[in-house]
Amino acid sequence: MRYAEICVNSPVAGRQTFSYAIPPSLNINAGQAVWVPFGEKLLQGIVLELSDYPAVPETREIADIIEPQPLLSPAQVLLAYWISRHYLSPLFDAVALMLPPGFGRKALTFISASISEDFDISSLGEEQRHALELIKEDGKISQKKLEKALGQKKAQVIVSQLVRRGLATRSYELEAIKIKPKLESYLNLAITTDQAEQEIAKSRERKTERQAALLEFLAQQSQPVYISDAKKAAKCDTSVANTLISKGLIRSFELESAKKRKKPKLYLSLLVRAEEARRIAVWLQERITARQAALLSFLAEQAEPVSLSEARQKTKCDKTTLNALVQKKLITVQLLEVRRNPLTHYDITPSSPLILTDAQQSALMTISQSLAPGEKKESKVFLLHGVTGSGKTEVYLQALAETVRLGKGGIVLVPEISLTPQTIERFASRFPNQVAILHSQLSPGEQFDEWHRISKGDCNVVIGPRSALFAPQPDLGLIIIDEEHEWSYKQSDNSPHYHARNTAIKLAELTGAVVILGSATPDVETFYHTQKGDYHLLQLPERVTPSQNSPLPQVEIVDLREELKAGNRSLFSRFLSQAITQAIASQEQVMLFLNRRGGATFIQCRNCGFVFRCRRCEVALTHHPDRNILVCHQCNYQIPVPQFCPRCSSQRIKFLGMGTQRLEQETGNVFPQARLLRWDSDTTREKHSHQEILNRFRDHQADILIGTQMINKGLDVPRVTLVGVVN
Structure with missing residues (x-):
């Protein structure tokens, strides 16, 4: 049997892992999310290590797998350990930085009675009897509901007593998943375009459906039918009956006994045999309506499946029209996953690389040499120190382009969410359809979709504030930290308390990535590292066109x-x-x-x-x-x-x-x-x-x-x- 070291989502877990046995039925890998028994609860955990021997003499078994694929890469596992040790934070808090949005779920506890018929319930205390009565009323009661009725601490004590005596059992049910992929109905032709055109050519008016219904109804009757009853059964009006009369398929007449009335009753009957009426009704039903023809024509013009919402907007079709075409096997409806795109409000115009100054070219060449495969420099951290308007962003863009050319991805950090729109426009225009964004102002669904796009390797560039550093970029080659001196790269409000700049440098060390720290006014600590030789200093001393002829802004201090x-x-x-x-x-x-x-x-x-x-x-x-x-x-x-x-x-x-x-x-x-x-x-x-x-x-x-x-x-x-x- 194999064993796993797991960090558990519990406040009492601290900075340690717990040993669990891996059941033979489960295929477990490092970085995978699992359910584990922890005390009397079932909790989420992340597998950090695997071994052939347990760290403790007695272990419990992993209950189940949450996700089939690992959520953390080997480098992220090591980074989580480092954050926990370096910043003295709970291990699961460090791991949680890298988990997908909506990951946090609880296992809900339910209590069921397991009393035999001959058990003397009077031998129990009053509170235990009351608890059992509440459990029996529902058959199975949630721990939360029992705590609400008895009080939290009292309910926990009583349930533990009943379970120990074998009078009650616990069971667990998982909380509903909070965030799911968005699914949308898409329409597609089930026939060829030529066949669709043939169907459109013989399209009919909607009234023929009612004509078919009226013929079908009359074919089922053994005697004439009162016209009001026939219209009600076929859901048609008098004009439908008149059309069939004009075609010589049915007739209307008055009964002899009713001719003396002021308002005579009209009756309907077939003029053709019932079998012929049914055949004509089927023929009428097979012809498509004008609305069905419009939808079919619209789909025939599309090169790929169309969303139901777009089809409804363009053709004004309703559910009845859609279902009729599906039943006739002329179109198919399939549920497809659609992206909740946070970039829909951006006006992105593709741009081309700019001509670099000598200083920019020199900086880019030095960075590119470190990006090259097989390069094993001691340090891959660069401080790009450039005055305002010196073109640091263009160096970022071209260094990132070289990273992408080498088949790797990049992460770009900005100090504020407010800067994200401007940065997105610049990077998305240079890398169309390759940019993902991650920040707290996205909706939970957008965060979920962006995280999974990144993990699949669909995005070469990830942009966001400090939290974007933990995006699951599969093959990380470059980390850019713009305005590296900003205090907002330090997380101080929530655990773990970390500095994104130092954490990025550690992540780069674990992945072999290059780090660019950009600033016009570098942090003293960063500049000190360049003087020691820990980081490489790249200078951009002059402003670029159109700012090169403009002096730096004059500063006036007023007393x-x-x-x-x-x-x-x-x-x-x-x-x-x-x-x-x-x-x-x-x-x-x-x-x-x-x-x-x-x-x-x-x-x-x-x-x-x-x-x-x-x-x-x-x-x-x-x-x-x-x-x-x-x-x-x-x-x-x-x-x-x-x-x-x-x-x-x-x-x-x-x-x-x-x-x-x-x-x-x-x-x-x-x-x-x-x-x-x-x-x-x-x-x-x-x-x-x-x-x-x-x-x-x-x-x-x-x-x-x-x-x-x-x-x-x-x-x-x-x-x-x-x-x-x-x-």
Whole structure:
């Protein structure tokens, strides 16, 4: 028997693995997801190692396989171990970084009674009897429902007692899968195009269906039928009967006994034999209707299967039309997996590589040499240090093109989701239909589809923030970290706490990939490694066309104390105010940066000095004037705007400090002619909001863009000639 070392999805598992025996019926590989018994529960686990000997004397068996194929590559298994050791994080938390979206599922516990008929239930305690009664009522009760009735701890104790005494048994059922591939119905011809044209040529009106139904009904009757009953049975109107009468197939008449009535009753009967009527009815049914002909004609024009939704939109067909063609075996309907494409809102125009400067060419050549097969340099980490506008992105693109040419894939990391739309446009235009994106603002379905596209090797390029580093790129050749100095590459809010830059370098070491760290202002630690010789320094000292003749932006530092002395109490210095006015007059654009969102950044009682703070985080609450609430930006704790101080009951409540909402309001007051746009986490809650704001600003639908850190991460907007950092 073989054994597996498994990291288990349990908070008590910590940084250790657990030994499990592999049943002979299961084919287990490293990196595979499995169900394992853990205490009294059934939990998810990931197989990290296989061995012929267990690490402990007694082991339990793996219950079942979750996925038939391994979810982690050998390099990712080693990376998970490294993250757990290096950052002192639970092992499963490190593994979870690399698992597909929607992976987390629970095994639901159910309790069933197993009492023999002669058992004396009075020998049990009152609580145990009550629990058994609840179990017997449902036949099988979920642990959660029992806990709700008895209390969590009490229910767990009682169930354990009953199971030990053999009076109850546990069983497990898996939670429903949260995210699945999206399936859509597609239509295709089941006959040749020539045969379809023949069917279309003999198409009929919809009324012939009713004619066939009426003939079929009358053929089944042994005597004349009252016309109202016939119309009801055939679901037709009087015009259908009149058509058959005109064709000499049926007749209408009055009974002798009814001729004296004011409103005589009409009856219908066949003028042909029943067998002939049935033959004609079949012939009528075989002819297709005008709607069926329209759908058949549309499908005959298509070179490949068409989605049902598109066919309905183009031909206005309904379910009846579709089913009729399927029954006649003229078309087929099949369920196909369709991609939830997050790039549908992007306008991608293919682009060609640009001519490189000498410095760019030198940097690219050095990187390409490391990408070459068989290259065994000690370090494959490069710091691409280039001034603003020096063309670092073009070096990324051409290095990535060389990686793809060698049959490998790449991962491109950006510091902010806000930068992702701009990066996607550049890379997708150079690598059409080869780019996947991964970030938290995608829908769960989009994340699921992108993850599986990457794992199948369908994407040469993966783009996203730090979490995209763990994409299942099958043959990783290049990792690019743009703006490598940014603090947002550090994950500090959730476990595991890791630095994406250092983790990327470790992943590259495990896979043999090359790492490019790009920045105009490198991190001190990174630059120190270049001085030690750990990393290779590549310099881009000059700006490229059209910026090469433009000097680097002039930086003006304004002492606001001097502004106050001069009587200027505005949020804007005189210098900044004048520069904004000139830029707007020249049809140029302005960006104003303030790394605080909301209105006032803290609220204080001017009588006793009390500051309103979050009761959980102890940080000052921020005023959001649009909703008139105070919000904690750490945990989202919210309270209404207070009217009185809770300490001294004073009404002298003062709103102090400034966020982007207040800056937007003040900017509108000072520059009423300017069109404003705000970009922060309050304005980007909707899907595609980052892209929409960026597109609006680039299309010059706004003169001034006000934002937090989202706007200072390398946006490329040609009309921007002024950036103000507001204190």
